[in-house]
Amino acid sequence: MGNVIELVSRERTYTGREVAELLGIGASTLRKWSMLLEQHGYWFLRDNQNWREYRRADIAVLQRFYQLTKDELLSQEEAALLLVNQEESEAPSPATVSASLETATAPAPRIQPQTSPLELQVRELAAHVKRQDAAHEALLERIEKQEAYIRSSLKERDRRLTKAMSDIMDAKAQIAKMKEEKRKTSIWHKLLRLN
Incomplete structure (x- = not known):
């Protein structure tokens, strides 16, 4: 588990401006999409100034959101719900996580639940x-x-x-x-x- 936290903390993050340029949209559109996803339960990292930090996985979700709304003509609300539900179903269950922790070779120190x-x-x-x-x-x-x-x-x-x-x-x-x-x-x- 410690290795996973370390990997996440070392994962490169992108600013809103970088992601907006990457997606070819305005910064205000990116903020709107991000807030809509957050309202439906998606979670973005935040820096110490409370600005969103986007990981590669977040960019992929936003690209999929863009496809769903532009190509497949879903409303933004429907696209956000669909993506959040997909993310939840793809996330490992707590039982899977605990099983993988028990099979680890070195005993890990007890970590407070996140x-x-x-x-x-x-x-x-x-x-x-x-x-x-x-x-x-x-x-x-x-x-x-x-x-x-x-x-x-x-x-x-x-x-x-x-x-x-x-x-x-x-x-x-x-x-x-x-x-x-x-x-x-x-x-x-x-x-x-x-x-």
Whole structure:
């Protein structure tokens, strides 16, 4: 079993861009196909940044998916179901795996049972949900800070507008007072000149 794990870990993997070029499709189409296969139980390797890594077997499955949808005119949903069911039927049963382990010449150390692809996906989803929650909380905090800043800016603007209006009203009153004084003095001048 250790040899199998070592072989899988040494198996060359391909990026999504490489596989898309190899299949002659766009990267978004490859993502769509991969997600559809995953929804039906197919499992792709993931790197430490949670990007899909494609093995040769995965590329073969994707090529078959392409054939089923383009040449045999199956819907993508039907093709995904068919391929996932084929993969499950071709996978060795747990009894076969345990029998091959018992017949091994050297006694292998007891290995913890591997987590199933479904468990890995659940863990990945849980981690993704936690990241989304953290991002959501950060956005809410940022929005609250922006709203507080906007409220304080509006209060300051209102204070300045009120002061400006008050200053304008005071200036108008002073101008009116000066005009009235000028008018009064001019009336007295006219009266004094007449005498």
